[in-house]
Amino acid sequence: xxxxxxxxxxxxxxxxxxxxxxxxxxxxxxxxxxxxxxxxxxxxxxxxxxxxxxxxxxxxxxxxxxxxxxxxxxxxxxxxxxxxxxxxxxxxxxxxxxxxxxxxxxxxxxxxxxxxxxxxxxxxxxxxxxxxxxxxxxxxxxxxxxxxxxxxxxxxxxxxxxxxxxxxxxxxxxxxxxxxxxxxxxxxxxxxxxxxxxxxxxxxxxxxxxxxxxxxxxxxxxxxxxxxxxxxxxxxxxxxxxxxxxxxxxxxxxxxxxxxxxxxxxxxxxxxxxxxxxxxxxxxxxxxxxxxxxxxx
Amino acid sequence: xxxxxxxxxxxxxxxxxxxxxxxxxxxxxxxxxxxxxxxxxxxxxxxxxxxxxxxxxxxxxxxxxxxxxxxxxxxxxxxxxxxxxxxxxxxxxxxxxxxxxxxxxxxxxxxxxxxxxxxxxxxxxxxxxxxxxxxxxxxxxxxxxxxxxxxxxxxxxxxxxxxxxxxxxxxxxxxxxxxxxxxxxxxxxxxxxxxxxxxxxxxxxxxxxxxxxxxxxxxxxxxxxxxxxxxxxxxxxxxxxxxxxxxxxxxxxxxxxxxxxxxxx
Numbered sequence: 186x187x188x189x190x191x192x193x194x195x196x197x198x199x200x201x202x203x204x205x206x207x208x209x210x211x212x213x214x215x216x217x218x219x220x221x222x223x224x225x226x227x228x229x230x231x232x233x234x235x236x237x238x239x240x241x242x243x244x245x246x247x248x249x250x251x252x253x254x255x256x257x258x259x260x261x262x263x264x265x266x267x268x269x270x271x272x273x274x275x276x277x278x279x280x281x282x283x284x285x286x287x288x289x290x291x292x293x294x295x296x297x298x299x300x301x302x303x304x305x306x307x308x309x310x311x312x313x314x315x316x317x318x319x320x321x322x323x324x325x326x327x328x329x330x331x332x333x334x335x336x337x338x339x340x341x342x343x344x345x346x347x348x349x350x351x352x353x354x355x356x357x358x359x360x361x362x363x364x365x366x367x368x369x370x371x372x373x374x375x376x377x378x379x380x381x382x383x384x385x386x387x388x389x390x391x392x393x394x395x396x397x398x399x400x401x402x403x404x405x406x407x408x409x410x411x412x413x414x415x416x417x418x419x420x421x422x423x424x425x426x427x428x429x430x431x432x433x434x435x436x437x438x439x440x441x442x443x444x445x446x447x448x449x450x451x452x453x454x455x456x457x458x459x460x461x462x463x464x465x466x467x468x469x470x471x472x473x474x475x476x477x478x479x480x481x482x
Numbered sequence: 483x484x485x486x487x488x489x490x491x492x493x494x495x496x497x498x499x500x501x502x503x504x505x506x507x508x509x510x511x512x513x514x515x516x517x518x519x520x521x522x523x524x525x526x527x528x529x530x531x532x533x534x535x536x537x538x539x540x541x542x543x544x545x546x547x548x549x550x551x552x553x554x555x556x557x558x559x560x561x562x563x564x565x566x567x568x569x570x571x572x573x574x575x576x577x578x579x580x581x582x583x584x585x586x587x588x589x590x591x592x593x594x595x596x597x598x599x600x601x602x603x604x605x606x607x608x609x610x611x612x613x614x615x616x617x618x619x620x621x622x623x624x625x626x627x628x629x630x631x632x633x634x635x636x637x638x639x640x641x642x643x644x645x646x647x648x649x650x651x652x653x654x655x656x657x658x659x660x661x662x663x664x665x666x667x668x669x670x671x672x673x674x675x676x677x678x679x680x681x682x683x684x685x686x687x688x689x690x691x692x693x694x695x696x697x698x699x700x701x702x703x704x705x706x707x708x709x710x711x712x713x714x715x716x717x718x719x720x721x722x723x724x725x726x727x728x729x730x731x732x733x734x735x736x737x738x739x740x741x742x743x744x745x746x747x
Contacts (some may be wrong), residue, residue: 252706319711334703
């Protein structure tokens, strides 16, 4: 298969079942909502080392937020429900509650209820106040600036993490530029995030390592500088590969994002689009590039 | 079901049967045969009302201010009253909706557990209150009064919302334990007396007890959320959402975790 003369490999991205939640952060201004969102989704690129993957989904207008202030929606993903709760607790507590003027609400409509504000409230040292409003319980925690408002229950649901595609080209500049275009298009797709810096990962990983203490190591078969030393997947003229990893609330969301991203990335001098997988032995989902891109060639 | 008042009486009629739960699956004649107490005498609903089956909800036409306990303990359905109504309207109700086009008497929504009540006229004393000897008054639900309300509004209220667009009598929020009481008009004396928790929101400066202490002037974010949630049923203005409120906490003779928020514009 070829799109704009770029080869689409007949392979698949291997994605995993994860747990996800959406956090709506509001603040007095968009700047402060973004400050909190950036802080909350910082150091959340991969569950391997960060214990969760998080990213800003989109900026919300005043009309879209529960308190009619500027807001941002953040998606958080983790392998297990209890890990998700733990990470949300830490990140809302340390990154949102600490950020001036912010408030924090559940942003999902369906899923399992998990207690976040109900635990964070203890920071109020007995001066916290609850308010039940339209069936939603909010906790008002006194802070030095006024009050931090946090919804008691957030919803968590099963989701899909690790959707990906690898952009391969002749030089680093063109591959990066193609990935930037892809990331820009993916950001328009709802219910997905790209957790890596700027949405792009340069250090894709493989399972295992020659070192026993390491669970994952560099994806040697896509590293151009050691092409001759390993069983490489890169061709002679290919000198760079970058990966875009996508987490989404549902499989179709990830597929939509992959489709939009690949389409935007497919321009010369990109040579190939591939995807990361482990031979289909680890992940629940196999997102086949040709199937996703059917009708787009 | 439309109930048109046939005759009034100076003696109260205790009509707890006048509720969608009781009317459910009953014919017109069966409803007419429902027993009520008129003073200490047993009468039927048909003795006082002409009953027609031409409304999907219960519609009561006439001044029924001598009829007590209408909609008491109701859980579903809707009652619409085209006139004034007597005591204990919707007492202990847990669901459904009651709309009163006239005034309501005392103990309206007493110990309410859910549902919604809208009174377009004035409400009497003990609106959403707790009965004597009871620890908890209104505990969920919404009461909206377009006119004034009497004394001891929200007595021992624990959850829910009471909104009064007119004035409130004395001792509003007495022994309040939670929930939100909003007054857009003037408040009487000793507002929030013996209050433990909960919020009294005032849009006119009340005369506060010495046992309430000023904390700060700020724009509460929770109120933005709250007022936006109830935007369709409350007279919310932009300046109410974005305005500054002075926060007083008390009553320090009790737990002292109640709050009175006074809108400063």
